[in-house]
Amino acid sequence: DDYLWFEGSPFPVWGSSYEVIKEACAQFVIKDEDIVMVSFPKSGTHWLVEILCLIHSKGDTKWIRSVPIWERVPWLESDDGYNLLNDREGPRLLATHLPFHLFPKSFFTSKAKVIYIMRNPKDILVSGYYFYTMTNISKKPESVEQYFQWFIQGNVPYGSWFEHIRGWMSMRDRENVLLLSYEELQKDPRSTIEKISQFLGKKLNPEELDSVLKNSSFQVMKQNKMSNLEILPEEFSSSHFKITRKGISGDWKNHLTVAQAEAFDKVYQEKMAGFPKELFPWE
Ligand code: A3P
Numbered sequence: 017d018d019y020l021w022f023e024g025s026p027f028p029v030w031g032s033s034y035e036v037i038k039e040a041c042a043q044f045v046i047k048d049e050d051i052v053m054v055s056f057p058k059s060g061t062h063w064l065v066e067i068l069c070l071i072h073s074k075g076d077t078k079w080i081r082s083v084p085i086w087e088r089v090p091w092l093e094s095d096d097g098y099n100l101l102n103d104r105e106g107p108r109l110l111a112t113h114l115p116f117h118l119f120p121k122s123f124f125t126s127k128a129k130v131i132y133i134m135r136n137p138k139d140i141l142v143s144g145y146y147f148y149t150m151t152n153i154s155k156k157p158e159s160v161e162q163y164f165q166w167f168i169q170g171n172v173p174y175g176s177w178f179e180h181i182r183g184w185m186s187m188r189d190r191e192n193v194l195l196l197s198y199e200e201l202q203k204d205p206r207s208t209i210e211k212i213s214q215f216l217g218k219k220l221n222p223e224e225l226d227s228v229l230k231n232s233s234f235q236v237m238k239q240n241k242m243s244n245l246e247i248l249p250e251e252f253s254s255s256h257f258k259i260t261r262k263g264i265s266g267d268w269k270n271h272l273t274v275a276q277a278e279a280f281d282k283v284y285q286e287k288m289a290g291f292p293k294e295l296f297p298w299e
Pocket of ligand 1: 055146232233259267
């Protein structure tokens with residue numbers, strides 16, 4: 017089959033098993049000191065994770081240069097990630113793409129911190145088109161048009177972007193939840209990094225902040241094989257794939273036709289009806 021289905025949500029076939037997804041959702045115990053990165057795929061997750069790691073090490077680059085990103089910050093719903101997390105002592109950094117309704121309920125009685133990163137869904141769509149074309153993680157689209165249809169139907173890994181964002185947005189007023197956007201990180205990375213470190217209660221001095229900024233930049237991340245996914249095995253991707261593809265906002269304008277963009281906007285307006293527009297940095 018195209019996906020691994022769990023409680024009506026489609027998961028990619030690579031890296032996860034039904035048993036682990038089920039256990040992660042139903043039984044994983046989130047601890048007070050945990051820090052969780054949450055996103056819909058292609059929203060800038062790896063960028064945020066790199067920033068988090070650099071804040072954690074106060075700008076020191078030893079960690080990000082010697083340990084693969086998925087071991088530093090394991091994926092809750094992946095087989096390897098789940099095992100790593102269960103064995104890990106002390107405060108844990110973890111990442112997940114789980115939709116809100118599947119996220120472990122232990123979170124609600126914990127003081128764990130969650131950072132949700134969002135991005136213009138049209139850019140997510142384009143980024144996903146390339147990602148699933150170049151990797152074997154999920155079914156491959158034959159054209160942008162086909163992927164466009166899948167995306168608006170929620171027929172992509174982790175399901176509907178619209179539901180994902182609506183679900184997680186319901187947590188926006190909690191003091192242990194921080195909402196960020198790819199667009200604000202790009203517009204003003206320095207202040208956004210400061211905002212993140214403040215939220216995490218980690219004070220950075222000016223040199224440390226400079227180092228976080230520099231070493232999480234697109235150019236530096238693209239060269240770091242521990243972060244750009246190029247050392248993943250051939251089964252993941254045989255086409256010299258790197259997660260650092262283009263790293264800009266608005267690339268959808270180079271890929272979607274006017275008709276597609278209009279069709280997208282129509283669906284967006286229906287699905288996001290009643291949601292305050294000012295919460296989102298895109299038009
Ligand atoms: P593009 O495909 O549009 O280039 P995720 O990590 O959630 O899968 O998101 C991947 C997207 O984040 C890709 O977008 C990738 O280029 C972008 N990205 C990764 N690292 C980045 C960085 N340091 N700065 C800006 N964008 C980055």
